[in-house]
Amino acid sequence: MGHAQIVPGSSNDGSVAEKAASGPDSCFGWSEAGQWNPVAAAWARLRPSGPGCGHLNPVAAAWARLRPPERCPAYHPIVLEAAATPESLIHARGLTKRFGAFTAVDGVDFDVAPGEAFGFLGPNGAGKTSTMRMIGTVSPVTAGTLTVFGLNPKRDGPKIRARLGVVPQADTLDPELSVLENLLVYGRYFDLSWGEARRRALELLDFVQLTERSNDKVEPLSGGMKRRLVIARALINEPSLLLLDEPTTGLDPQARHLLWDRLYRLKQRGVTLCLTTHYMDEAEQLCDRLVVMDQARIVAEGSPRQLIERYVSREVLELRFRRDDGEADDDAHIAGRLDGLAERVEQLPDRVLVYTPDGEAVAATAYERGLRPTSVLVRRSTLEDVFLRLTGRSLVE
């Protein structure tokens, strides 16, 4: 800014550039003591105990959802009227987004059905956010067709947004307002009366466990709290479809799990979730169905389990070898010994991955063949394996 100008009315205004000092963070409360948490419960109950699977397996939670309801009392899907109609909430064919010469989204097809949790999984720059912004009607479609709630984003933007909840990648909270006021003002943008906005805001603050911070400014909140507030804000209009762009990026584990729990509850209430993520565990936790995006295109589509079955084996055997001694443990030697034992073997600088339906058996055979790895780990395949298979290991920026 230049030096002071001698002009009336131009004195700097107190409100501008107002930045609150970061206050102490309140203790991150896990949910109310003793209250039952469906995700955690599913984890506890379904944690596999088979050989080689003693550690916590994130696939288990995904399985929990795939099991039929009678075996899974925690899961009571609420069948909504909307769910009865076969129409997609989101319908995209040949959907394309170009910025000048750069193609961010290149002719993708997908449908999101009412009540499901649908995910876009992909590395940075794959086109996830551009797709979400088009669905949210804040970015014009370059080519192809897109309907949301059966409406055209170009013509019916306000109508679509009225029924949509959006959790953008950046928090975009209003720094000049308190936590509660952020929700009230946002509710007003959806034409709620002050009374109704207040009623819903208080309820939502309770839902995201921020009641105690209602009158605080937004700035001193932790990353997880801000994220929860953004989710509460996105719910103020009671949307039937919630768009979440990387909802848990940058959060600590406690904050992520609390968020997952809240999203799971929303899904149980019949809210359709559509989210992007580059966290495999998050996709496995939350999504019924997902598409993997890479370089502006969809490269795979299915449920987490389908994708694992289709692109990788059931288990992965990880072998590490000592590299510094004189023995001939070179790559060719190891590969030779493992030959024919597995569907696929991948050699990495620090370890060898063996994709196989039965890791224990392969490990035993390898030992018989004279391989002496310094460590052996058998684990279930995860979406991460699928993801790396499909999008490669090189860094995408």
Next chain:
Amino acid sequence: MAASTVWQLRPWAGASRRSVRILEHDLLVFRRGWYSYMLSGLAQPFLYLVAMGIGLGLYVNRNGGLPGGVPYLNYIAPALLVTQAMMAAAFESAWPIMAKIMWDKTYLAALNTPLGAMDLLVGDLMWIAFRATLLAALFLAAIVLLGAASSPMVVLAVPVAVLTAIAFAAPIMAFTATQQGDGGFNALFRFGITPLFLFSGTFFPIEKLPLFLQPLAWLTPLYHGVAVARSLSLGQIEPVAGLVHIGALVAFAVAGVVAGRITFRRRLEV
């Protein structure tokens, strides 16, 4: 803090030669965009002198003008020079200092080095003095080009303007260090700086003010700075009055630095 350390003879006590590092830092930042600063520093005096001194002066002079037949342009030119330096110094010691303390926190980074709180205060005071010198010199150029001075002594109005700038900057910096946001600056400028600009004898003699307001003008550093600069520019030197005015300015500056030592240390050395 012990009273003895506060009331030392050297008001800058506690500052070291390292305070120059702060000045260097500011100069480094200033390298980007100095030209636009200089340009507006030159344009503003011209616009004000032409509009108020010549344009408005036409009507003042036509009406019989000022006592002593001083042209209005010559009357307001040295006052505007001092006022401009004061406004810039007041601004510089408010928002940018707040940014260094609280928003960008560059002071906190500096305090992790051998620099101390007094080095920051003195260093940035030097910086503000430097900027005031630049502005005053540019204003002087405009005055000379427009023939708005009656005496070559007008050159001495530049150091007077710089002293006035420090007399404002030091107390305001001390005030800034006590603030938790920029809300207070709003009141400071609206009820402090702007009225000073308008009522400290810049545009009209304070004798035109209601009688009860006149002593108030004497209490402000701007009035003293304007009075000395004007007497220099008009070539009407009154040695005793001049020394009293200069003494008043120095007193404001010293009081500001002493107050700043307390508030800066309280804020930053904790």
Next chain:
Amino acid sequence: MTVLGVSRSFALTRPVRLVERNLLVYRRSFMVIFSGFFEPLFYLFSMGFGVGALIGNVPLDDGRSVPYAVFVAPALLASSAMNGAIYETSNNFFYKLKYAKLYDAIISTPMSLADVAMGEILWALLRGSLYAIGFLAVIGVAGLAGLGLISSPLGLLAFPAAMVVGFGFAGAGMAATTFVRRWQDFDFLQLAIMPMFLFSGTFYPIAAYPAGLQLIIQATPLYRGVHLIRALTTGTPDGLLVLDLVYLIAMGLIGLAITSRRLQKLLLA
């Protein structure tokens, strides 16, 4: 809350939501708004009475001679309306647009960007109206004290006229701000505002200038605003009032249209 009693069907319903948001923000910093009220008054007393004592009377356009305070008061009202509108739509608007990212969140609601632009202009006008009312009230009281700063019943129209001035500059200022990339760019805006403030017949009649320069000055928006309000408070209305009104309203509307389009480009990529 229905501010200004706007009904739901009226097109201003959504813009008013943004005004409500700003009211919530300033509820906590009422002093910021309240203190702005004093600035034009300080100018009025300094210029009108301090400098006025040196000047005596000045001629109006119709040849009538009036005390300097009568001459300068309407110009200060117009300048204050301009500065208030510009300040709100430059610094404050830029902060909300680029730093607070306020509108990035709003675009996901049924609010349109035209609603956003109109809302911020309404807010600037609401704020400006407080200052205008305060200023006119002081002038009115001064009038009761026999100073007669308003010499015509038309002076009552100075209030809506100040709003028109504010609307024109708010629209133009907001449009300009959508092209700003960093704070320093506002120096260019000041480069346009300050000369206008000094030379638009604000502090003395433009008869002081050569004829060619007078024509240029008459084409500036602030001159039109000063002319408009001065004609009303001094009771010297002429046909040019229509030009003043059309000029300022058109400037506001064009600014509003440019702002909406630019915001589309900035926020809806």
